[in-house]
Amino acid sequence: MKNLSKSELIFKIFAIGLVTVFGLMALYPVVYSFSASISGKVAYEAGRVVLLPKDLNFQVYKLIYNDKGLWISFVNTLFYTVFGTFWSIFITSLGAYALTKKHLLFRRQINFLVVFTMWFSAGMVPLYLNYVNMGVNNRWGIIVAFGVQAFNIILLRNFFEAIPKEIEEAARIDGANEFQLLFQIYVPMSKAALATVTLFYATSRWNGYFWSRMLLTNPMELPLQVYMRILIENYQSMFENMPIDLPYAADSYIYAVLVCSIIPVMIIYPYIQRYFARGVNLGGVKE
Amino acid sequence: MNQNYDKEQNKFLWYLKIIFKEYQLYLLLLPLLIWYGLWFYKPLAGLLMAFKNFQPNLGIMDSDFVGFANFVSLVDGKFAPQFWRAFRNTFMISLYGLLFGFPIPILLAIFFSEIRRDSYRNVVQTFSYLPHFLSEVTITGLVLTLLYNGEVHTGPIALMLIDFGVIDKATKIVQNADYFRPMFIMSGIWKEAGYSSIVYFAAIMGISPVLYEAIKVDGGNKLQELRYVTFPGMAPTLITMIVLRIGNMIAVGFERVILLYNANTYETADVLSTFVFRIGLESGNQSMGAAAGMFESLIGFALVIGANFISREISDSSLW
Numbered sequence: 249m250k251n252l253s254k255s256e257l258i259f260k261i262f263a264i265g266l267v268t269v270f271g272l273m274a275l276y277p278v279v280y281s282f283s284a285s286i287s288g289k290v291a292y293e294a295g296r297v298v299l300l301p302k303d304l305n306f307q308v309y310k311l312i313y314n315d316k317g318l319w320i321s322f323v324n325t326l327f328y329t330v331f332g333t334f335w336s337i338f339i340t341s342l343g344a345y346a347l348t349k350k351h352l353l354f355r356r357q358i359n360f361l362v363v364f365t366m367w368f369s370a371g372m373v374p375l376y377l378n379y380v381n382m383g384v385n386n387r388w389g390i391i392v393a394f395g396v397q398a399f400n401i402i403l404l405r406n407f408f409e410a411i412p413k414e415i416e417e418a419a420r421i422d423g424a425n426e427f428q429l430l431f432q433i434y435v436p437m438s439k440a441a442l443a444t445v446t447l448f449y450a451t452s453r454w455n456g457y458f459w460s461r462m463l464l465t466n467p468m469e470l471p472l473q474v475y476m477r478i479l480i481e482n483y484q485s486m487f488e489n490m491p492i493d494l495p496y497a498a499d500s501y502i503y504a505v506l507v508c509s510i511i512p513v514m515i516i517y518p519y520i521q522r523y524f525a526r527g528v529n530l531g532g533v534k535e
Numbered sequence: 536m537n538q539n540y541d542k543e544q545n546k547f548l549w550y551l552k553i554i555f556k557e558y559q560l561y562l563l564l565l566p567l568l569i570w571y572g573l574w575f576y577k578p579l580a581g582l583l584m585a586f587k588n589f590q591p592n593l594g595i596m597d598s599d600f601v602g603f604a605n606f607v608s609l610v611d612g613k614f615a616p617q618f619w620r621a622f623r624n625t626f627m628i629s630l631y632g633l634l635f636g637f638p639i640p641i642l643l644a645i646f647f648s649e650i651r652r653d654s655y656r657n658v659v660q661t662f663s664y665l666p667h668f669l670s671e672v673t674i675t676g677l678v679l680t681l682l683y684n685g686e687v688h689t690g691p692i693a694l695m696l697i698d699f700g701v702i703d704k705a706t707k708i709v710q711n712a713d714y715f716r717p718m719f720i721m722s723g724i725w726k727e728a729g730y731s732s733i734v735y736f737a738a739i740m741g742i743s744p745v746l747y748e749a750i751k752v753d754g755g756n757k758l759q760e761l762r763y764v765t766f767p768g769m770a771p772t773l774i775t776m777i778v779l780r781i782g783n784m785i786a787v788g789f790e791r792v793i794l795l796y797n798a799n800t801y802e803t804a805d806v807l808s809t810f811v812f813r814i815g816l817e818s819g820n821q822s823m824g825a826a827a828g829m830f831e832s833l834i835g836f837a838l839v840i841g842a843n844f845i846s847r848e849i850s851d852s853s854l855w
Contacts, residue, residue, distance in 0.1 A: 253756065253757070255756040255757040255758065256756075256757045258757075259649065259757040260649050263645070263646035263649035263650070264646070264649065264650055266642075266646055267643065267646045267647060267649075267650065267659050267663075268659060270643060270659075270663055270728070270729070271658070271659040271660075271662035271663050271729075272662075273725065274662050274663045274665055274666055274725065274729055275662050275665070277677045277681060277725075278665070280681070280691060281677065292688065293687050293688045295688070295689060295691070295694055297691070298691055338566070339566045339567050339570055340567075342563040342564070342566055342567065343563070343564055343566070343567030343568075345563060346560045346561070346563040346564040346567075347564070349557075349560055351557075352557065352560055353550060353553050353554060353557070358564065358568070361568075361571060361576075362567075362571070365571065365575050366839075367835070367836050367839045367840070368579075368832050368835070368836045369575075369828075369832050369835075370575070370578035370579045370581060370582050370828070370832070371582070371811060371824075371825060371827075371828020371829055371831065371832055372808070372811050372812055372815060372816065372824065372828055373584070373811065373815035373816065373821050373824040373825040373828055374578040374579070374581035374582055374584065374825055374828070375578045376815075376816055377578070377581060377584075377595075377821070378574070378577055378578040378581055382573065393573075393574055394574075396567070396570050396571070396574075401567070425559055426559035426560055426563060427559065427563075430563070451668055454670070455669075455670035455671065455672075457670065457671060457672050457790060457794075458789070458790050458793070462816070473670050473672045473673075474672075476672050476673070476676065477672045477676075477794070480672075480676050480679070497687075497688065499680060499683075499688060502676065502680060503680065505676075506673055506676050506677060506680075509669075509670065509672070509673045510669060510673060513665075513668050513669060514665075517661075517665065517668065521661055521664065
């Protein structure tokens with residue numbers, strides 16, 4: 249360490265310590281869940297599982313593996329995330345591109361209509377009645393009716409606006425139309441921004457819970473989050489009807505389910521994390 | 536008269552001509568406009584039901600018009616106690632969130648910036664962002680099980696709290712209205728503090744190193760450095776974030792509340808959005824729910840506009 253003063257040194261040690269504690273706290277519930285899911289019933293119920301697993305027992309994952317509903321809901325969530333994100337990105341990028349054009353008639357008014365959606369909402373009841381009225385009670389309904397966020401439109405629009413106009417003019421002289429400009433110039437030049445917006449849309453699709461629970465009528469179409477919540481609400485009574493001599497606690501089952509919901513996020517996480525900071529900093533919303 | 540008419544018509548034709556000329560752009564805009572029309576502006580018209588005695592079999596248009604009766608019933612009638620409770624809870628939770636949740640990401644960012652070794656800092660930062668990407672169902676599932684206090688088993692965090700004497704053995708945190716707000720605020724900090732620190736961290740990284748060197752040459756200690764360099768450098772971001780936060784005071788994470796609360800904790804947990812949900816969708820009193828929802832939206836709208844106005848006054852940069 250190069251010539252640090254005493255106050256700097258104390259502060260640095262203090263800072264590093266606190267930040268480390270915070271980082272560990274962020275991880276603790278995840279680690280604990282995994283440990284609790286593979287611990288034996290006796291050790292778990294006696295409260296001996298604090299961080300690491302005790303009396304290793306993987307049987308609960310056999311139960312998970314055989315839970316057909318869980319797998320179906322998992323595949324459903326993949327479906328909602330992939331198609332839903334695609335749909336959101338499609339509408340968002342088309343609209344954001346058109347809104348960058350200064351000469352667009354009614355541009356200000358349309359911008360206002362977009363921004364207004366961030367300020368005001370019809371509220372849950374009219375929204376619900378509208379969804380029901382429009383037949384949003386199945387997979388495609390959920391995909392189509394949700395997922396455009398004004399914030400992301402503005403984010404992408406700001407990014408598109410920062411692309412030098414000379415490139416566009418050159419392409420126009422070569423006879424490119426708006427569609428070619430968007431898909432062959434703007435989209436390839438905005439990969440970073442598109443990745444960020446994709447990340448935002450995909451997380452909200454993956455994590456979406458409330459409206460899916462309210463609207464979907466067919467149990468085969470439920471996403472993972474809804475299926476998981478129903479399990480969390482009912483597992484106590486579910487286990488009461490099972491033979492008592494299970495080697496794992498009922499809670500282990502719920503922890504295992506939680507772990508299963510965290511694992512996919514953990515797998516993708518290293519690949520997406522470089523886009524967070526960019527997304528947050530791009531979000532400087534300007535008119 | 537005649538001339539005016541011509542002018543109007545010419546203007547209309549002129550619009551048509553331009554739209555026709557730029558038809559490709561409007562074609563690109565069309566999906567967005569239709570989407571907002573169907574899923575945002577159409578339900579907005581449905582707000583009319585807040586002024587009616589809505590009957591599902593009659594529809595919004597044919598239900599009886601009752602004027603402001605629903606609103607009166609909310610603020611000074613049958614639903615008033617519940618409504619004002621939700622109103623109070625919403626602002627209390629927001630206020631506590633502001634008080635405790637707002638400073639922590641700032642401190643985290645300052646501490647992160649102290650770590651000069653990039654590899655270690657990156658690891659810790661990456662850890663701290665992770666909870667942001669977990670779903671509310673997962674987060675609340677963890678909270679409920681970690682804090683569970685039952686006959687056969689006690690969750691590890693509840694156990695820790697008992698050991699430290701924060702709560703006594705019989706206290707069921709999850710079922711106790713006294714503990715809802717701390718539980719809500721702290722789980723929120725756990726989930727979002729790391730991720731929220733990104734924007735402050737970026738602000739700190741943007742401060743010129745020359746300023747730090749200058750204060751060092753002048754013999755300033757660490758606290759003076761924070762006071763005269765780091766904080767002023769963060770000020771614009773700080774102001775923007777606090778204004779944004781105030782503009783969003785009415786939105787207190789509906790999903791997390793609904794996943795964490797229960798009939799025993801309504802007293803401190805029931806917020807406006809959950810009240811709207813229970814009245815309007817669960818109990819089927821849709822007009823009342825629409826009225827309460829409209830009330831909520833209007834306050835939210837006023838807060839956003841007010842926050843934007845303040846932001847323009849103090850930093851002459853409008854948020855929108």
